[in-house]
Amino acid sequence: MKPAAFAYAKARSLDHAIELLGTREGARVLAGGQSLIAALNMRLDAPPLLVDINGVSGLDRIERPDGQVEIGALVRHAQALGSQVVARDAPLIARALPHIAHPAIRNRGTVGGSIAYADPAAELPACLLALAGEVDITGPAGRRTVKADDFFLGLFETALGPGEILTAIRVPAATPQMRCGFAELARRHGDYALVGLAACARADGAGLRDSRFVFFGVGATPVRARKAEAVLDARGFDGLDEAVAALADDLHPEDDIHASGKAKRHLAGVLLRRVVREMQDPWA
Amino acid sequence: MNITEDVPPALTALDRPNSYIGRSVPRPNLARLTQGRGQFVSDVVLPRMAHVAFVRSPHAHARIKAIRTEAAKNAPGIVAVVTGRELAEIITPWVGVLTHLKGIKSAPQYPLAVERACWQGEAVCAVVARTRALAEDAAELVEVDYEELPAVTDPETALDPGTPVIHPELGDNLTFERKLDVGEVDKAFAEADAVVETTFRFGRHTGVCLEPRAIVADWNPGEQRLTVYQATQAPHMMQNLFAKHLSLAEHQVRVVTKDVGGSFGIKVHTYADEMATVALSKLLRRPIKFVADRLESFVTDIHARDHRVHAKIAVKGDGTITAFAIDDLTGIGPYSVYPRTSGIEANQVVNLVGAPYACPNYRAQARVVFQNKNVMCQYRAVGHPIAVAVTEALVELAAAKIGMDPLEIRRRNLIPDDAYPATSAAGLKFELLSHHASLAHLDAMMDYSGLRAEQKRLRERGIYRGIGFASFVEVTNPSAAFYGVGGAKISSQDGATLRLDAQGAVICHTGVTEQGQGTEAVMAQVVATAVGVPIERVKVVTGDTDNTPYGGGTWASRAAGIGGEAAWQAGKALRANILAVAGSILQAAPKALDIRNGVVVDADSGRERIGLDEVARIAYFRPDTLPPGFQAELMATRHYVPRTWPFAFTNGIQASYVEVDPETGFVKLLRHWCVEDCGTVINPQLVDEQVRGGIVQGLGGALFEHCVYDSRGQLLNGNMADYLVPMAAEMPDIEVAHVVSPTADSELGAKGAGEAGTAGAPGAVINAVNDALRPLGATPITETPITPECVLRALGKV
Amino acid sequence: MSTAVEVTLMVNGERVSAAVEPRKTLVDFLREDLALTGSHVGCEHGVCGACTVRLDGAIVRGCLTLAVQCDGAVVETIEGVSDSGEIADLQQAFERRNALQCGYCTPGMLLTAAELLKSGEVPSREAIRAYLSGNYCRCTGYHAIVDAVEAVARARAGQVGVGEAQ
Known part of the structure; x- marks a missing residue:
């Protein structure tokens, strides 16, 4: 179980990385490598060139621009987990991070890599979507920003084009009105979830507004439960049963080896109840 | 918490002064492992060693129409590309049956599939190269033309007339069947106050030893000898099998087992890819290493437990259990695994249902069928x-x-x-x-x-x-009732050889092996107690067919009970031999002496007379000072096998x-x-x-x-x-x-x-x-x- | 371009320069090129933890890190931390508590436990289990490992000596 041969180039800068990516069709960015190298070892993927961006400076910062939290693509999960800024201003992400794999993986795996890889059962893509965050992308044509809503396109498919690199994610900083909720059901600690839910909304009196409930592990991408959201926005916590019922329209999970689609939908309903209750009374 | 519960036991007939029996003595071999200085087979490197990777069937059942190896043979670093047909000229096939499992049948299995691949993952071609990575590169270049055949996968229909027979020469897909009817089962159910009847399904699982199967085979044409470094539970059994199928004498084969990264019954069977590795070494006249990677482990390490059991119980209102009845069905893959067979798990199920209870009425049927999945066989707690x-x-x-x-x-x-x-x-x-x-x-x-x-x-x-x-x-x-009576050359007896070294320490060679259970500690405890030396002065040697007494190895929870008893008896014999020498030196009756804490003492008073170091010095270097005609024998071997109870x-x-x-x-x-x-x-x-x-x-x-x-x-x-x-x-x-x-x-x-x-x-x-x-x-x-x-x-x- | 790349790194305090194929993982490099066979290969897809080593002070999967990525890095393996005596108490606790059987997972388990204990706090058994949750042990059932780690945490915190815990 050894990877097929590939070439390796270490980028000195973002521009250099983009230049290197342009030298070979199918070249891949190597960040934390925690998913990529496993796939290479199993020969599920055989890129001709890996462009290592770990040496590119400036991508490993957690910053707090006005009203936002910006996490550089090379920020390791462990670094984010230990960050006071993340804990205070991006509590949803802080809640999700301990569920990601295990210490040795979190020491190496990056926030940007997790978003760019876009595993549909992963935590961070769902968090980014729930927070209505955005991603910064740099490529041969320059820099652009893509909203999370437009980023996750399909199974392991994102808005990242050929030769492009995700450089940072940005999410709105928490406010006193913001309510977050997170829950996942994984067979074992650190496993990808059978079903997970990352949620964010604005408290409005006794109700919720602008709610974004994003399920993961239930489709090809993180999936917003738009009908359930609408019900909750309209009816508040009284609409919980109706919102759970609405998941039948929102989610269409397929069977996998760990659970049937039917069971996943049931579990999604359980998570919705739990997360909404938690958002209703975050200090309970 | 208790780091160790080091509580000396109450005195028993076994008890001797300074007894280690019943004490939580730390294992002597642990520091090596905690420091990463173990020697696992995957660590073994030999001069001229090459690595093999296998091309494996992607189909559960397929005819192999052609194998094209030219491109692979021209790949960088390639030593050889060998097909099943070519390898079959070096090594003979095997059939996993035992005579005491009446009616069990199986088909000849080859190290590499010759005409048909019968499960997804069966090796069909071997690629040998300078490194494992190069071997895998070349393996991707081997082109195999498969004609996919219908796969038999559901045991429930494996015996239906419409289901293809995997091995037509066997007549049907039934590997083994056993029926048992004891007491008055029908009457018990008829007269029961309550009956529970249900169907159990046990999922297939596998051992997932953290160290995958690993073997380095080294055929030395100059010596005409094969040395195999193998992570196995049964070195002597493997010596016999390698010799038999490579047409060698057993003394031409040495199996060396160093540290084994977990076994649990996984590493006590004949694996086609391991047999291929020894054959490749003979063919290529150089050391060949095979370490199963995790993906091939999942499709080749034996699986176990895939059973469907219809079962019922009859009870009276007062709770008396009056009958058990079961119908067990299990699919074991396309071959009964050699040499222990794949009939044992179902046989054990029949034996063990209801076993704790005083219930006289029991009916059982077990059927074991072939299917096109990876093989199943004995894994920890078989059945x-x-x-x-x-x-x-x-x-x-x-x-x-x-x-x-x-x-x-x-x-x-x-x-x-x-x-x-x-x-x-x-x-x-x-x-x-x-x-x-x-x-x-x-x-x-x-x-x-x-x-x-x-x-x-x-x-x-x-x-x-x-x-x-x-x-x-x-x-x-x-005892021999398990395998020996069925014709398998799997030793049920085990031996221990003890030697007093020249400084008065005791070297113990044992036929049982260590895979982490603590065999070395247990042997050292038994030997130290039996001989009468501090445990630090016992060195245990395991896992080398050139040097250890013939024995079965470590499986079926036999190492301490059988190997330990052999060591105990050998320890008593060595003590007697040492005391004979000491008696001769001291002009005392050996019976009046004992060995305690490494010193010969007066048995009655405990007074110290002479250290074992001094006994050894005299016996080995100044035997001229011993009485004429006296020969010191500071080595003793004893064997043991349970005889009274099977x-x-x-x-x-x-x-x-x-x-x-x-x-x-x-x-x-x-x-x-x-x-x-x-x-x-x-x-x-x-x-x-x-x-x-x-x-x-x-x-x-x-x-x-x-x-x-x-x-x-x-x-x-x-x-x-x-x-x-x-x-x-x-x-x-x-x-x-x-x-x-x-x-x-x-x-x-x-x-x-x-x-x-x-x-x-x-x-x-x-x-x-x-x-x-x-x-x-x-x-x-x-x-x-x-x-x-x-x-x-x-x-x-x- | 898939030819070997020159790297220089510190491994267990020794400067090592080597030409490595890009596809070679760190654990294969350590085992095959440097004969540091204490780091083990268990799954090669990042699940079992047998290949755990330290890279620039933090534990990583040796199978999910390429050797070429380690140019200029500091790598520590079980051999290094054994020789330095850094985790001697943890090793002794594992030995006394028989927190290993076959020993194949042990180097990775020890390095992971060492990282957990770095803070000097005494983690709960649950926290110990969670931290070790990416290190597979087929032999022990984990209880003894948790015992040993807990004992060392307490001993380091001055709560009770490992040796006194008998």
């Missing part, structure tokens, strides 16, 4: 987890049906502790068991009544916890405490207890850890582990991300205690303890989950692994 889960789930379902406490129904039916020797309905002969003492001990240890009260309290708050039990019997210390049965009971989330179907293991009786406990800590590790292996099967195949015979989760092994976060703390009923078959009185944990855990968990779900009106769960989906189904939620 026990199935038999125990079937029996114990039936017992608790029956108890629930008649409204009786699950411990009470056991008290009323377990074979009484004073009824031994006893024979089970299936004909198992029990020398001495302690079901009732074990149950009483467990009851107190877990504070059963307190837990029941807690359970009740929590249910009122919507928290659903369950308590489940499993009484069990474990087969250990097998097996040393052990017993015990486990309890599981779980919490089930009825909304999600998730089961949380809260605690687990085990009381077991393995006779004399040589090293309590090592026995406890065998039990704990075994329990977690059973818990893995109960809740997580499952080789999931589709209907075309494709393994869907053959990797460690999707095949769920038990990890630390989900496992409970486990409390272990012992009742001691030594076997009189040996002086040590030790029985085996390696499989008790695995035997009982799944049954206890099934019962605990059903206990938790009972107030919710759930359908009883009778399948493993118990997944969240399975629980939700039982609750009618999906």
Whole structure:
């Protein structure tokens, strides 16, 4: 179980990385490598060139621009987990991070890599979507920003084009009105979830507004439960049963080896109840 | 916590001054392993060594029409590309049958498939290169033309007339069948006050040893000798098989087993790719290394436990169990595994259902069928987890049906502790068991009544916890009745050779092997005690067919009971020999002397007379000072095999405490207890850890582990991300205690303890989950692994 | 371009320069090129933890890190931390408690436990289990490992000596 041969180039800068990516069709960015190298070892993927961006400076910062939290693509999960800024201003992400794999993986795996890889059962893509965050992308044509809503396109498919690199994610900083909720059901600690839910909304009196409930592990991408959201926005916590019922329209999970689609939908309903209750009374 | 429970035992006939028997002596070989200085086969590097990778069939069943190797042969670093047909000229095929399993049949198996591949993952071509990576590169260039054939995957239909026969020359897909009808089963069911009848399904799982199978074969044409470094549990068995199939004499084959990264019954079989590796070494006249990677481990390491059991139990209103009946069906892949066969697990299920209970009426049928999936064979606790889960789930379902406490129904039916020797309905002969003492001990240890009260309290708050039990019997210390009488050259006897070295230390060579159980510690304890030396002065050597006495190795919980007794007898013999020398030096009667703490003393007074270092010095360097005609013999060998009892049965009971989330179907293991009786406990800590590790292996099967195949015979989760092994976060703390009923078959009185944990855990968990779900009106769960989906189904939620 | 790349790194305090194929993982480099066979290969897809080593002070999967990525890095393996005596108490606790059987997972388990204990706090058994949740042990059932780690945590915190815990 050894990877097929590939070439390796270490980028000195973002521009250099983009230049290197342009030298070979199918070249891949190597960040934390925690998913990529496993796939290479199993020969599920055989890129001709890996462009290592770990040496590119400036991508490993957690910053707090006005009203936002910006996490550089090379920020390791462990670094984010230990960050006071993340804990205070991006509590949803802080809640999700301990569920990601295990210490040795979190020491190496990056926030940007997790978003760019876009595993549909992963935590961070769902968090980014729930927070209505955005991603910064740099490529041969320059820099652009893509909203999370437009980023996750399909199974392991994102808005990242050929030769492009995700450089940072940005999410709105928490406010006193913001309510977050997170829950996942994984067979074992650190496993990808059978079903997970990352949620964010604005408290409005006794109700919720602008709610974004994003399920993961239930489709090809993180999936917003738009009908359930609408019900909750309209009816508040009284609409919980109706919102759970609405998941039948929102989610269409397929069977996998760990659970049937039917069971996943049931579990999604359980998570919705739990997360909404938690958002209703975050200090309970 | 207790770092070690180093409590000297009460005096027994075994007891000698400074006895190490019954003490938690730390294993002497551990520092090597904690410092990363072990020597595993995967670490072995030899001059001119090349690496082999195998091209494996992607199909469950396919005819091999052509293999084109030209491109691979021209790849960088290539040593050779060898097909099955070419390799068949070097090594003969094998058939996994035993004569005492009447009617068992199988087809010849080759190291590389010759005409047909019969399971997904079967090796069809070997690619040898300078490195493993280069071998894998070239393997991708081998082109195999397959004609896909219909795959037989469902055991339920394997015997139907319309199902293709995998090996037409065998006539049908039936590997082995056994029927048993004892007592008056029909009458018992007719007269029962309650009958529970259900179907159990046990998922396929596999061993997932952390070190995958590994072998380095080194044929030296100059010496005409094959040296095989192999992670195996049975070096002498493998020596015999390599010699036999390469047409060599056994003395031309040396099997060396250093550290083994887990075995659990996985590394005690003949694997086609390992046989191919030794044949390749002979063909290519250089060392060849094969280390299975994790993906090929999942499709080639033996699988186990894929059984469907229809089962029923009859009880009277007072709780008396009056009959058991089972119909077991299992699919074992396309070949019966050599040389132990794949009939043993079903045979054990038949033997062990109902075994703890004094129930005279028992009917059983077991059918073992071929299918196009990876082979199944004996894995830790062979058959026990199935038999125990079937029996114990039936017992608790029956108890629930008649409204009786699950411990009470056991008290009323377990074979009484004073009824031994006893024979089970299936004909198992029990020398001495302690079901009732074990149950009483467990009851107190877990504070059963307190837990029941807690359970009740929590249910009122919507928290659903369950308590489940499993009484069990474990087969250990097998005599020749297990394999030898069936014609397999698998030694049931074992030997130990002890030598006093020139400084008065004792070197012990033993035929049993170490795979982490603590064999070296146990041997050192026994030898130190028997000879009378400090344990630091015993060095144990295992795992080398050139240097250790002939023996079976370590499997079926036999190392301590059989190897330990051989070492005990050898220790007594060496002590006598040393005392003869000392007596000669001291002009004293040997009988008046003893050896204590490495010094020859007067037996009566304990007065020190002469150190063993001095005895050795005189015997080896100044034998001229000894009386004429006296020859010192400072080496002694003894062998042992159980003769009175074909097996040393052990017993015990486990309890599981779980919490089930009825909304999600998730089961949380809260605690687990085990009381077991393995006779004399040589090293309590090592026995406890065998039990704990075994329990977690059973818990893995109960809740997580499952080789999931589709209907075309494709393994869907053959990797460690999707095949769920038990990890630390989900496992409970486990409390272990012992009742001691030594076997009189040996002086040590030790029985085996390696499989008790695995035997009982799944049954206890099934019962605990059903206990938790009972107030919710759930359908009883009778399948493993118990997944969240399975629980939700039982609750009618999906 | 898939030819070998020159790297220089510190391994267990020794400067090592080597030409490595880009596809070679760190654990294969350590085992095959440097004969540091204490780091083990268990799954090669990042699940089992047998290949755990320290890279620039933090544990990583040796199978999910390429050797070429370690140019200029500091790598420590079980051999290094054994020789330095850094985790001697943890190793002794594992030995006394028989927190290993076959020993194949042990180097990775020890390095992971060492990282957990770095803070000097005494973690709960649950926290110990969670931290070790990415290190597979087939032999022990984990209980003894948790015992040993807990004992060392307590001893380091001055709560009770490992040796006194008998």
